[in-house]
Amino acid sequence: xxxxxxxxxxxxxxxxxxxxxxxxxxxxxxxxxxxxxxxxxxxxxxxxxxxxxxxxxxxxxxxxxxxxxxxxxxxxxxxxxxxxxxxxxxxxxxxxxxxxxxxxxxxxxxxxxxxxxxxxxxxxxxxxxxxxxxxxxxxxxxxxxxxxxxxxxxxxxxxxxxxxxxxxxxxxxxxxxx
Amino acid sequence: xxxxxxxxxxxxxxxxxxxxxxxxxxxxxxxxxxxxxxxxxxxxxxxxxxxxxxxxxxxxxxxxxxxxxxxxxxxxxxxxxxxxxxxxxxxxxxxxxxxxxxxxxxxxxxxxxxxxxxxxxxxxxxxxxxxxxxxxxxxxxxxxxxxxxxxxxxxxxxxxxxxxxxxxxxxxxxxxxxxxxxxxxxxxxxxxxxxxxxxxxxxxxxxxxxxxxxxxxxxxxxxxxxxxxxxxxxxxxxxxxxxxxxxxxxxxxxxxxxxxxxxxxxxxxxxxxxxxxxxxxxxxxxxxxxxxxxxxxxxxxxxxxxxxxxxxxxxxxxxxxxxxxxxxxxxxxxxxxxxxxxxxxxxxxxxxxxxxxxxxxxxxxxxxxxxxxxxxxxxxxxxxxxxxxxxxx
Numbered sequence: 236x237x238x239x240x241x242x243x244x245x246x247x248x249x250x251x252x253x254x255x256x257x258x259x260x261x262x263x264x265x266x267x268x269x270x271x272x273x274x275x276x277x278x279x280x281x282x283x284x285x286x287x288x289x290x291x292x293x294x295x296x297x298x299x300x301x302x303x304x305x306x307x308x309x310x311x312x313x314x315x316x317x318x319x320x321x322x323x324x325x326x327x328x329x330x331x332x333x334x335x336x337x338x339x340x341x342x343x344x345x346x347x348x349x350x351x352x353x354x355x356x357x358x359x360x361x362x363x364x365x366x367x368x369x370x371x372x373x374x375x376x377x378x379x380x381x382x383x384x385x386x387x388x389x390x391x392x393x394x395x396x397x398x399x400x401x402x403x404x405x406x407x408x409x410x411x412x413x
Numbered sequence: 414x415x416x417x418x419x420x421x422x423x424x425x426x427x428x429x430x431x432x433x434x435x436x437x438x439x440x441x442x443x444x445x446x447x448x449x450x451x452x453x454x455x456x457x458x459x460x461x462x463x464x465x466x467x468x469x470x471x472x473x474x475x476x477x478x479x480x481x482x483x484x485x486x487x488x489x490x491x492x493x494x495x496x497x498x499x500x501x502x503x504x505x506x507x508x509x510x511x512x513x514x515x516x517x518x519x520x521x522x523x524x525x526x527x528x529x530x531x532x533x534x535x536x537x538x539x540x541x542x543x544x545x546x547x548x549x550x551x552x553x554x555x556x557x558x559x560x561x562x563x564x565x566x567x568x569x570x571x572x573x574x575x576x577x578x579x580x581x582x583x584x585x586x587x588x589x590x591x592x593x594x595x596x597x598x599x600x601x602x603x604x605x606x607x608x609x610x611x612x613x614x615x616x617x618x619x620x621x622x623x624x625x626x627x628x629x630x631x632x633x634x635x636x637x638x639x640x641x642x643x644x645x646x647x648x649x650x651x652x653x654x655x656x657x658x659x660x661x662x663x664x665x666x667x668x669x670x671x672x673x674x675x676x677x678x679x680x681x682x683x684x685x686x687x688x689x690x691x692x693x694x695x696x697x698x699x700x701x702x703x704x705x706x707x708x709x710x711x712x713x714x715x716x717x718x719x720x721x722x723x724x725x726x727x728x729x730x731x732x733x734x735x736x737x738x739x740x741x742x743x744x745x746x747x748x749x750x751x752x753x754x755x756x757x758x759x760x761x762x763x764x765x766x767x768x769x770x771x772x773x774x775x776x777x778x779x780x781x782x783x784x785x786x787x788x789x790x791x792x793x794x795x796x797x798x799x800x801x802x803x804x805x806x
Contacts (some may be wrong), residue, residue: 326414
């Protein structure tokens with residue numbers, strides 16, 4: 236799998252427009268903090284994935300199939316339901332980490348993709364996460380509340396198609412590997 | 414909001430558990446020791462030798478619970494076990510030679526000749542491609558071991574039978590019928606073509622002037638490009654014999670592999686990789702029994718090991734596949750470990766009515782058959798080689 240696909244998967248999985256659409260009550264700063272926090276968690280996942288898989292007696296090739304299935308399944312579900320119901324409040328006590336970082340930004344596809352690519356291509360995974368953070372920090376500033384929510388929903392469905400495709404690519408890669 | 418967040422947290426926990434249990438359960442294999450592999454191989458060979466009758470036929474099948482012996486027979490499997498014993502004699506213990514020769518004689522007694530070829534006559538008068546396809550490797554492994562060339566003419570004439578069954582596409586018809594005085598049209602064996610291909614490739618390397626190069630390449634192309642679709646395989650046929658054949662083609666004196674052969678070998682290695690990983694997740698008990706099904710037949714796991722071994726051998730000889738060698742060796746050793754763990758030992762066999770037919774065997778549903786030991790024996794022999802290769806790096 237090429238580094239470009241790895242980076243694309245990261246950008247799609249850490250989706251600033253989706254975060255903006257789902258957290259209309261959060262400020263751009265709160266969203267940015269959430270993005271950085273989740274990206275940091277994804278970096279940790281990418282770094283520790285290999286020893287974790289070793290400890291769990293899971294080969295990277297098998298994990299690729301499982302992770303790819305998760306990513307593709309999330310993509311299909313999101314393609315069908317769209318962006319979902321937004322969170323109308325923000326927990327001030329957590330400085331917006333709830334719900335921006337969790338449960339909105341921290342997604343199964345981000346963790347699955349980070350873990351799988353971290354094991355197989357750590358450099359590309361970390362590069363992808365860096366690119367994804369930059370893109371997300373730019374896009375979380377957009378206001379997608381009110382009538383603009385439809386734009387966010389359309390984007391989320393488009394991104395979901397991309398997520399589905401990269402998930403399938405990951406599954407195929409796992410199947411074709413020894 | 415708190416309720417939604419709590420539900421999301423719960424979904425994460427459930428999802429992680431589900432992911433572990435259903436999608437990525439542990440792959441339960443280690444790297445077995447050389448001693449363990451060698452012992453398991455010897456035990457499998459001994460099972461076959463103990464069950465070999467005066468007529469040169471193997472005990473075909475055995476039920477562990479009531480001691481029932483299956484009285485039916487299959488000459489393809491007989492030829493396969495004979496070949497496995499020669500492999501064992503060649504690479505590990507030449508004491509197996511006497512038994513292999515006895516089972517070989519039983520096949521040679523059944524040879525029938527037509528035109529310029531010979532084949533093995535089935536009880537109904539037919540001749541099957543698979544029997545010939547495995548008898549040839551048996552004869553040639555015997556030749557490699559002993560240097561005895563007394564069966565060279567038979568081996569070449571058997572090869573001519575395969576060529577006579579071969580179609581212009583490279584497909585090889587599975588049966589010859591005396592009533593038709595020719596091949597039965599439109600009938601192909603799922604594994605017989607690969608067996609015959611391996612035999613042709615072996616003949617080509619040992620008898621370069623006997624005219625087997627072209628038929629070998631014709632069927633190599635057919636396997637690599639057409640077979641799965643032409644013969645209605647939904648997924649790729651995990652053909653371990655084809656893997657042996659391509660390894661043979663890659664060896665010195667063989668024609669080597671073209672790019673489409675390499676692509677096929679690469680795809681086949683993916684198929685065997687998935688199979689090996691899946692099998693290593695099976696324990697045959699508890700939740701994995703529900704989610705992964707029962708452990709595969711000994712013959713199935715053994716054939717998988719043989720396929721991986723063939724691909725591993727190919728990868729050592731083809732530069733484009735070099736990157737796969739290490740992982741293929743890992744998968745082969747994993748398969749060997751599953752075989753070592755699942756083999757019936759002396760203590761377990763002692764409770765069976767005929768312990769000699771239980772010891773050293775692999776049972777599925779309380780039953781073992783000669784091919785359970787045939788494929789596993791060959792796979793274990795290659796696994797010894799893979800372990801040495803890993804340790805030497």
